[in-house]
Amino acid sequence: MAEGRRGPIDPRLIGRAVATRRYLTGGVVIGIATALLTVAQAWVLARAITAVFDAAPGFEYLTLMPGTGRWPDLGPVVALLGAIFAGKALLAWANTLLAQRAAASVKSQLRRDVVAARLARPLDDTPTAGLVTLVTVGLDALDGFYSKYLPQLLLAVTVPVIVGVAILTADLTSAIIVALTVPLIPVFMALVGWATEAHTQRRWATQQRLARHFADLVAGLPTLQVFGRARAQAIGLRKSEDAHRRQTMDTLRISFLSALVLELLATLSVAVVAVTVGFRVVHHDLDLATALFVLILAPEVYLPVRQVGVHYHDAAEGTAAAAEAFDLIDAASGVADRAREDAAPPRTPADLPRTPPDGGPLVRVADVAHTYPGASAPAVTGVSFEVGPGEFIALTGPSGGGKTTVLNALIGFLAPTSGVVSAPPRPAIAYVGQTPGMIAGTIADNVRLGAPSVTDAAVARALARAGAPDMDAARGVGDDGEGLSAGERRRVATARALVRIDAGAGLLLLDEPTAGLDADAEAVLLRSLRATGVAAIVVSHRPAVLAEADRVVTIGGAA
C-alpha cells in the first residue's frame, strides 16, 4: 500500500545498501547462474520430449502414421536434468544465505548507528523501551528490503535479458513479443500507481486513525475502567472496526490494481507466445523442440519482474522502522556538540591542569541563551557567570528556569543557541545528574565508572564520603539500578564523581545532589564536596546548599 508522496521506499534505505554491495554482487552472480541453468534445463527438456514424440506413432495431419521408432535413451537426459536441478537447488540455498548476510550487515550497522546516535544526544528523552524495540525487533522489518526486494530488483534487470537472448537465438518472433511486453510491465505499473496515488493518499490518514483505535482503547483500558467507561466503548469500537474494514477494502481495491496489471500482462504474454508459437508449428514454420523451448522459458522472463511486485510489500513493511532509525541517526548527526572534539584524544583526568594555564577563570558563561528545538520560548536567556578554581557555586532559581540547561551546556550535552560557554574538557569534569544512571553489575562497578583503576579501599572511602559509609560495594545492582533506592543511587553517583576528582578532575557538576537526603546526610555530603578543594557548580534550592556556597547564581525569574 503506497502512502507517502516519495513512495513507501525511503531513499535513505538505498544509501545504506552500499554495505551490502558484496552480497548483492554475489546475489546477481547466483541469479545469472540460475538463469543459465534454467535455459539449459529448457533445452534438454524440449529436446527429450521431442525425441520421444518423434519416435512414437501418431497422427500426421489426420492420418495415423508410425513413428521413427528411434526411442531415445533417457538415461543421460535424466542425469543431465538431475544435475541441473541439483545445481539450481544449491544456488537457491546459497542465495538464502547471502540474502540473510546482506540484511544482517545493514542491520548491524544500523544498530550501532542508532545507539551511537543515542549516545551523541545524551539528553534525548525518547523512551528507552521504544529504542530497545527498534534495535532488537524493529530493524528486523528491514529484512524484506535488503534480503528480498533489492536482490530481486537486480535479478529483474539481469535475468530477463539472459532468458530473452536465449529465446532470441531460438525464435525471433517470440523474442519480439517478450521484448515488447516486458518493458510494458513497469510502465503500466507506474501509470496505475500514478493514477491511484492521490486516491490512496486521501484515504491513508483516516485508515491509520481507525487502525489505531483498537490499540488505543486496549492500552487505555485500565484508565477507562477506573472511570467506569470501558464496556461502553465497545459500541464505538464496533462502529470504528466496520469503518476501518470498509476504508481498508476501498484502499485495497485500488492498490491491488497494480498487481492485477502485473499478473495480467505477464500471464497473458505467455499465453500469446504459446498460441503464436503453436500456430506457427502447425504451418511448419517452427519445429516442436524450439516451440517447447520457448514455451518453457517464456514464464521465466516474467517471473523475476513479478517477484519484484511480491516483495515490494515486504520492502514497504520495513519503512516505518527504517524511518524511525534514520530520524534518530539524522537528529544526532546535526548535533554539533563538544563530544566529538573531546572524544578524539583519549585523555585521563590526571593529564589535565586543574587551573587554566593563563590564570583566568576555570568556567566562563557569557550571555548564554538556549531555545529547545520546537519550543516557542527560550528555556534560558542572558546567563553570565564565572567560576574560578576551587570555587563552590550554587545555581538556584524558579522551577523550569533553566538551571539544568546551563549545567548541560557546561558538560557539553547541548550547544546553547547563543552566548559563550567555556569549561574544561569532559575528562576533567565529574558529573552527577538529576537521576543518575546505574549500570548492571556491583556498586563498585558503578563507582569505578568515574576512574576504572581505583582500589577497593578507595571505592569504600568514596562511598563513605558520599554519605553511605555502610554501603557494601560488592552488592549487586540490577537493570536500571534495581535494588537501590533513589537516595542510594545519588550517593553512588556522588562517590563516582569523587573518585574522578581524586583521579585529577578539576570541576564538579551536580544537579540536586541532596534531594531526598535528610539534614545529617546532606551535611556530610556538603563537607565532602568542599573537602575536595576543586571548583563545584551545584544546582539546588536547598537552603543548606545555598548557605555553603561561595556564591549563589540565580537563573531565570529575578535574575
Place this chain on the structure above:
Amino acid sequence: MTGPLALVRRLLAATPHGWARVALAVTLAFGASAASVALMGVSGWLLSRAAEHPPVMYLTAAAVGVRAFGIGRGVFRYAERLVGHDVGLRVQSALRLETYETLAHTTLLGRRRGDLLTRVVADVGAVLDLVVRVLLPFASGLFVLLATTLILGAFSWPAALAILGTALIGGVAAPWLAAQLSARQDTAAVPERGALADVVHEIGRTAPDLVAYGADAAALERLAAADARLRDADARAAWTRGVATALQVLAAGAAVLAGLVLGAAAVRAGALERPMLAVLALTPLALHEVFADFTKSAQTWTRARAALARVTEILTEPPVGTGDRLGGDAPIAASGEPSLAVHDLCIGWPGAAPLASGLTFEVRAGERLAITGPSGVGKTTLAATVLGLIPPVAGEVRASGRIGYLAQDAHVFTTSLAENVKIGNKHATDEQVRDALARVRLDEEPGRLVGELGATLSGGEQRRLALARLVVGDYGVLVLDEPSEHLDPETASVLLDDIWASASGRPLLVITHDPEVIARCDRVVALGAT
C-alpha cells in the same frame, strides 16, 4: 479443541456469511492457481498437437483455453485477494471485539499488565495473516494439487501419483520442515535477543553518565559483541531456511523427471497419446510454482499459532474483579462531607494470597493520608479495592462521595484534549471542560489533538490532563497513585502544589514512596510494616 483453527472456525461462525466468503475466496484462489497450471499444461498439449499438423480448427479450443487461462489467473487473483482480505478483516474485527469485551470485564488496574496490553494488539493482528497468508493459500493449493492429480491420472496414473508425491514433499514437507527448524532456532536466539535488549536498555537509561565519564565507546563495543552473537544465530537459521528452499527446487525437479520418464514409458507402451507427454513433463513446473511461497506461509503459521495461543489464553482466563467500576458513571449523591474509611480491611487478588490485612484508617475532608511501603506490597491493590474494582478479601470500605483515582500512567487517548477530559464525565459541557483545563493549569486549546497521532504531552502535562478528568467529574474523594513518579523533582513539586490546591477540602489518599510527597501529607500508613 482449542487450537488457532478452532478459534478461526468460531470467529467465522460469528461473522455474517463467514463460511460462504471463505469458500468464495478459496474458489477464486483455486481458479487463479489452476489457471496458471492449466496454462502450462494446455500450452504443452497445443504445441505437441500442432506438431502433428492437424487442421487449425482442431487447435482452436485449446488456443482459446490458453488465452482464457492467461487472463483468468490475474483476474481470479485480484478477486481472491479482495474477498480474502475482506473475510480476514472481518475475522480480525470479530476477534478484536471479543478480546476487548473480555479485557473490559476483568480488572486491569494494578496487575502490571501493560506489556500484555501492548502485545495483545499485535497478537490479535495475527489472525488476519493466518486467514490471508496461510489458510487460503494452503486450502486452494491443496485443491489445485488434487485436481491436477485427478486430471493427469486420467492419462497416466503412475505419473500423476509421482507428481502428487513430489508435490507433497515440495508443498507440505519442505515448508513444514522450515517452520519447525526456524521455530526452534527462534527459541534458541531468544537469549541472544535478550542480551542485545539488555545492552541497549542500559545504554538508553545511562547515556548521560556513560558520555560524561567517557564510557560510551566501551558501551558500543558491548553492543557490537551482543549484535555479533545474534547475527550468528540468524545465520544458522538462514542455513536451514536455505535447505528447505533447496528441497523445494529438488522436489520440482523430481516431478519434472517423473513426468518425463513415466510419460515416455507410457507413450512407448502405447498407453498414452504422444501429445500428452509434454503435459506430463511441463505441468509440474507450474504446479510447483504454486508452492513457492508455502515456506513463508508455514513460518507465518508458526508465528500466528503462538500469537493466537496467547490471545486464547486471555480469552479463556476467568475474569478478576468487576472490570469497569460499578456505577462509576452515575453521580452518587454525597451526603454531607466526603470521607473515606476502611475497617479491618484485608486486600488481595481473587485466587491469590492476601497482600495485607488488618488495615484500618480514616481520611476526612481536607486530610491527606500517605500510604507507603516497598514495591509489591499491595499499594495499588489497595487502590483497586478502595475503588471497588475488586472486592475486599475481608473487612469493609466506606466512602461518602465518589472516589476518583489519579494514575501514574493514565492513558492519553488519540483524540482531542476535550474528549480526553470527558473520560471523567461524558456529560461535561464545553464550558466545564475549559474550566477543568484552566484549573489544572493545562493551557491548551480543548480541540487540540493529542496522543499518538497528535502532539505529544510531556510527563507533567499528561498528569495534569489526568487530573482534569477528576476535576470535571467532580470527585469527592481522591486516590493519588505515585503522583511524582517519572517526573523530575521540579515538575513534580509544581504539580503537587496544583493537585493539593485543586483537591483542597477533599480527603486525599496518596500512594507513594517519595519522601518529598510523604512530607506533604498529614499522616502516614506503612503497608507491609504490620
